[in-house]
Amino acid sequence: MKLWIENACRSLVATGGGTCGDAVRTLQSEEQFFAILASKSRGNVEGRARASSIVDSAASMLVQGISLDAVVESVLDTLPSGAHAPFAIFQVLGGSQATVVECDAPPLFLTRGSELVLLPVLEAISHGRLIRTCQFSLQDGDHLAMVSEGYIHTRGWSRRWGWRDIAISTRRWTDTGCDAEQLLGALIGMVHRLAGENTPYALGAHGISIVAMHVRPVRTATIWTGPPVDSEQDEVALHRLMAEPGTRIICGATTAQIAARLLGSDLELEARPESDAGKEHPWSEVPPVSRLEGVDLVTEGVVTLDKAHERLAGVRHVRDLPRAEDGATRLARALLKADKVHFVVGLAVNPGFGTSADTGGVRAVPLRRALVEELIRDLQAQDRLASVEYL
Numbered sequence: 161m162k163l164w165i166e167n168a169c170r171s172l173v174a175t176g177g178g179t180c181g182d183a184v185r186t187l188q189s190e191e192q193f194f195a196i197l198a199s200k201s202r203g204n205v206e207g208r209a210r211a212s213s214i215v216d217s218a219a220s221m222l223v224q225g226i227s228l229d230a231v232v233e234s235v236l237d238t239l240p241s242g243a244h245a246p247f248a249i250f251q252v253l254g255g256s257q258a259t260v261v262e263c264d265a266p267p268l269f270l271t272r273g274s275e276l277v278l279l280p281v282l283e284a285i286s287h288g289r290l291i292r293t294c295q296f297s298l299q300d301g302d303h304l305a306m307v308s309e310g311y312i313h314t315r316g317w318s319r320r321w322g323w324r325d326i327a328i329s330t331r332r333w334t335d336t337g338c339d340a341e342q343l344l345g346a347l348i349g350m351v352h353r354l355a356g357e358n359t360p361y362a363l364g365a366h367g368i369s370i371v372a373m374h375v376r377p378v379r380t381a382t383i384w385t386g387p388p389v390d391s392e393q394d395e396v397a398l399h400r401l402m403a404e405p406g407t408r409i410i411c412g413a414t415t416a417q418i419a420a421r422l423l424g425s426d427l428e429l430e431a432r433p434e435s436d437a438g439k440e441h442p443w444s445e446v447p448p449v450s451r452l453e454g455v456d457l458v459t460e461g462v463v464t465l466d467k468a469h470e471r472l473a474g475v476r477h478v479r480d481l482p483r484a485e486d487g488a489t490r491l492a493r494a495l496l497k498a499d500k501v502h503f504v505v506g507l508a509v510n511p512g513f514g515t516s517a518d519t520g521g522v523r524a525v526p527l528r529r530a531l532v533e534e535l536i537r538d539l540q541a542q543d544r545l546a547s548v549e550y551l
Contacts, residue, residue: 163255163298164378164499165193168344171369172351180367181208182308183215187223188543191253194222195371197265198247199308213238214247222251232261236287246309250371252298255378262292266312269305269327271334276327302375303334303343310368311351326350341477344372380406381498383491385461386506386528387414388551393506397551398422400504402454407494412461412528415506416450425453449487457494459487465531468492472538501539503532503548 165188171180181200187193196218198211214235221231228251239245248265252258260268260279270277279294312323326347333346347370382404384397398419401408410416420427428451446467447460467488475481478496482489495501509526532548539546 161300162378163300163375164188165252165298166340166374166376166499167193167195167371168340169195169369169371170344170348171367172348173367179208180369181211182310182367182369183208183211184369184371185215185219186371186543187219188545189223190545191225192222193252194219195250195306195373196247197306197308197369197371198245199265199310199369210239210243210245211247214245218247218249222249228259228261232263232291233286236263236289236291239287239289241288248306250304250306256298257295258298259293259295263289264309266307266309266323267292268294269303269307269330271303271331272299272301274331274335276331298375300376302373303330303338304373304375305330305343305347306371306373307347308367308369311347311370338374340372340374343374344370347372378500379498380404380500380502381409381494382407382502382504383409383411384415384419384504384506385411385465385532386526387412387418387508388506389508390551393551394418395422397504397506400502400549404502407457407498408455409457409459409491409494410452410455411459411465411491413447415461416452416458419455420452423452423454427452427458446486446488449490457487457490459491462528462531464488464491465528465535468495469531469535469538472496472535476542495535495539496542498544500545501536501547503536503546505529505532505548505550507550 167186169184169186171182171184173180183198184196186195196215198214200208200211218231218235221234222228228249232249235247244264246264248260248262248268250258250260250268262268268279270279279296281292281294284291284293329350333343338346351368382401384401388394388397401410401419410419416427430449430451432448447463450458452458464487468491471481471488471492472495475496478493481493481496505528507526507529529550536546536548
């Protein structure tokens, strides 16, 4: 079972507004996941720039495949002697093999099966600094959180609040089965709840940052849209779709007819609901949806892809989409639910839609392909893994 590290992060600005003194970076690819959090040095006007430099440098090296040990050594080499520069790096390889390295930073929070887990940390001195390191295996259902030093030392509360108090509260929240966004909201809410009217002051001089994570099985989806240029590739496209263990989607009437013929199944048109008096349903602007055994969603092609793209504009969560069940909304919902999306795009030109605008005598791009590429850019901007193959 391939695991996915769902994550959400946020920084709250310090007293009087301005910029938070922390720097945060997360990335999830096919090869790895990492979260890096660095905080501004106390009393150092250059601390914010140094925190950003730590994060940028570490992220760049990890993306290049440089080992975490080498990354940490490189970061430590750049720190001025005696400077207080808290940072933590959390990396996951192979979907479950996790390593956390902390330098002057609050320990990682981990809850598993309703229990707080105290990780077996190894401590060592490097470059005159105490470095804590731990390697462990993630499990489905784990919740984790990284917080900046400012979160632990937040001021303005009626009583002292330490790491253990935060850990116990985190365990209670995660016992509800919350996702990463909900855990992040709970951690932020604790600041506002305990600080009350003193919240702006409570954030201190540098602000606070939080990275919340939830480990769960990866959600995948494959979308086949458009007949291949060579009809002999029809079975190849269908095989790509039916090999998908997650959500299977067909966008295109001709594509659906090809799939039905090869599967030996019937296409059944779904009935549209009646419109309420005086109200216009989303169905009025989107072609109907069909049913095909073995496929989760069958819609029309170019128009539905275009409307799904419109539905996704400015939306990051499934709960932000309309509750309608038209083809475009259902397609947008399926795309937002998936962590990894793969498009199989046939490049046979539909005479009814043709290609996008031709300029300067350059051969135009098929409209279906242009729409898919726009969707891929939008999904990637939301930290989803999106890929495409053309037939």
